[in-house]
Amino acid sequence: AVVFCNSSFISRNEYQNNPTAIYHGIGRLFIGDSLEKLTNYQVKELLHYMEAFHCFRLFDIFIIDKNKKTKYNSVQTISLDHLEAELKNISYDRMKVSMDNKTR
DSSP, rough: OOEEEEEESSOHHHHHHHGGGGGOOOOEEEEEEEGGSSHHHHHHHHTTTTHHHHSSSSSEEEEEOOOTTTTEEEEEEEHHHHHHHHHHHHHHHHHHHHHHHHOO
């Protein structure tokens, strides 16, 4: 699952009425398990909003992996640039596999 939390006192309507309000925003993105487990739709949507994510004053990304054996969570933080690069690689790799399967 992917969860985005707007941790600032700025509502969605304020962003629509005053787009520069995003520069004062604080956002947190929580991704469950790993990037590889994201659906194609989730990858596409995250890439779609990447430019907006870059505008936030503060933006944190957390990948939360639940270990079923130990029942402990491990939390990894990554940069927005790293997330964008990884999502582009995942999207490209999946598209390539899809094209390879069509040519067989």
